Amino acid sequence: MWLKKQFGEGKTALGQLGSLESEVMERVWHRGEVSVRELHAEFATRLAYTTVMTTLDRLYKKGMLQRRKVGKAFMYVAALTEQEYREQLAHHLFGMVLHDGTNSGAVLSNFVDAVSDTDERLLEKLDQLVKAKRQTLRRPE
């Protein structure tokens, strides 16, 4: 919920994966594109078909998987590579530490916190201004 509030619905729900969801994600990363039937075959001894189907559907709704319809069935594929997921998770935790007082604990004043896409574009513009200004100052009268 925290993430949904922070980053909005529809974005990847980092840190919200349960143990079964994590296991399913690992198998999807390992296999590439996979159907419910194929995945259920791997879990057959301990999970019902509907459990696998529901879990995949939940991961799709969380933005962790993409799917396409092939005949009557859905084929699922990971929306992010495992590496990307780990990086996003690390960045998310980094953001939590920086932005949420209840998590960070320490009282400190940072010179710069985490930088968003918008900030990056603003910094780029500022950089151009700084360069132009320095050039003007260097130019002889």
Add this chain to the structure above:
Amino acid sequence: MFYVLAIALCLAVLFLVLASTSLLCMAGLRLVLKTVPLSSPGTRANLLFAARLLPLGLACVITFSLALPAFLEFEPSSTDEGMGFRLMALATLGALLLVGMVARGIGLLRATREAQRGWRENSHRLQMDGIRVPVYCVENSPSLMAVTGIFRPRIFVASVIAKTLSPDELRAALSHELAHVSSFDNLKQLLLKITRAPRWLKALYAADAEWTNASELAADRDALAEGASVLDLSSALIKVGRLNRPAGREAVASHLVPTACGSALESRVTCLSELLEGKSVTPAHAAKRSNLVLPTVITLATYGACIHAVLPAVHEALEFLVR
């Protein structure tokens, strides 16, 4: 029983005043948030801080300068008056509130000390002429540049930042951190965090973010007023900002960083851009210390003169709680 009653009464009054003034302050803060963008960032930060701390301040003043003296003055010490349900419930809520704030405060101070200790273990002291706060260069902490500590502030700079910034840029960035020290921003931050409002009290919650924004802008302006160059401060901001976005991470995760983040980068970049473009002028140095002696003396004198006239009425009001 007399002292138990006194403590219960104090807790109940504290809770009542804090809760009611917090709700009143929400309306006031909405007004402040709408009107103060016209004033300077420093004034805005101070106004927001005062408005946020007003409920706690009023609660403490009313409890300890009115309610407690009234109880001690008029309640017989041999009272066998019991504690009613109303008083007990309010006192319990007051105690929970107080314990919560104290626990949060201890947690924050401990976390700050731990962070400082961790950084100091991997750091060496930088000798910086003219910088009155100890500056430490920290290894293995890629994007750290912060001032921590409430009463004994220390500035920690990641070694990579110290190497990346030119001496003038580093000095400009340190001036920004020193401005936080001069404004007691960490102490203010501690008090705001201790009294942090739940998210559903939107005006109070938004005031904290707005305060952070204003205090960061004010620190930039103070650094410039103290002689830092706009170019150096801008360059430092750009370089440290980019160090906060390691190349491997930015492509996949940057959209997840909230736009309105703690260092108020957007407002700061806008402000610096305006200065570079000549749309606004570099702030002039101004004496910050306001003389609080006279207002304090007047307040205390008024309190001393009026207290005996007010206490009977306060005691009457307290009877409502006790019965």
